[in-house]
Amino acid sequence: KAGVTQTPRYLIKTRGQQVTLSCSPISGHRSVSWYQQTPGQGLQFLFEYFSETQRNKGNFPGRFSGRQFSNSRSEMNVSTLELGDSALYLCASSRDSQNYGYTFGSGTRLTVV
Amino acid sequence: DAKTTQPNSMESNEEEPVHLPCNHSTISGTDYIHWYRQLPSQGPEYVIHGLTSNVNNRMASLAIAEDRKSSTLILHRATLRDAAVYYCILRPRNFGNEKLTFGTGTRLTIIP
Numbered sequence: 001k002a003g004v005t006q007t008p009r010y011l012i013k014t015r016g017q018q019v020t021l022s023c024s025p026i027s028g029h030r031s032v033s034w035y036q037q038t039p040g041q042g043l044q045f046l047f048e049y050f051s052e053t054q055r056n057k058g059n060f061p062g063r064f065s066g067r068q069f070s071n072s073r074s075e076m077n078v079s080t081l082e083l084g085d086s087a088l089y090l091c092a093s094s095r096d097s098q099n100y101g102y103t104f105g106s107g108t109r110l111t112v113v
Numbered sequence: 114d115a116k117t118t119q120p121n122s123m124e125s126n127e128e129e130p131v132h133l134p135c136n137h138s139t140i141s142g143t144d145y146i147h148w149y150r151q152l153p154s155q156g157p158e159y160v161i162h163g164l165t166s167n168v169n170n171r172m173a174s175l176a177i178a179e180d181r182k183s184s185t186l187i188l189h190r191a192t193l194r195d196a197a198v199y200y201c202i203l204r205p206r207n208f209g210n211e212k213l214t215f216g217t218g219t220r221l222t223i224i225p
Binding site for chain 2 (some may be wrong): 105
């Protein structure tokens with residue numbers, strides 16, 4: 001079956017711009033989470049969506065936002081990009097039960113210059 | 114959030130078993146223990162999870178202490194493809210708190 005698909009794979013943006021990243025979860029998975037991975041901070045939770053509602057949010061500034069559509073696809077947006085936003089952004093989907101694992105995508109590598 | 118503690122790094126010889134330990138002394142009764150691994154340039158990959166009993170799947174085995182304050186991921190016969198960072202994570206039961214709190218993990222090096 002198809003895995004979690006993230007687009008684009010790579011992105012280069014300039015400081016001050018905004019960016020939108022996309023994630024298509026595994027069919028049937030209604031929970032979608034986003035994570036940021038940097039060498040210094042490791043993997044950090046951004047937010048989680050279920051049935052188009054944000055259920056949980058990590059400790060990131062309001063410049064980071066997301067949404068989920070009725071087909072469970074999700075997007076995250078970062079406005080007013082800063083150099084420190086350069087990172088690997090990972091999306092994960094899961095069935096809505098702790099008795100299942102998360103399936104991660106390969107990520108979007110964002111570079112802010 | 115309950116925290117896990119893992120060694121920063123471990124080495125193992127190819128084709129030998131590997132035991133990766135994890136301490137989670139503040140685990141709550143309803144937390145599941147999940148293990149993920151991350152190969153270079155890839156997203157984390159689910160390995161195995163359990164609640165109280167030991168678990169086996171095609172990738173690995175998970176041994177959970179009787180008091181649940183520690184667990185061990187067992188790779189029965191390590192290959193070079195098992196070289197990765199392994200994360201031990203507690204997944205809370207309460208919906209609305211669906212997030213994985215990653216620690217620094219254990220970097221496993223396989224020696225040919």
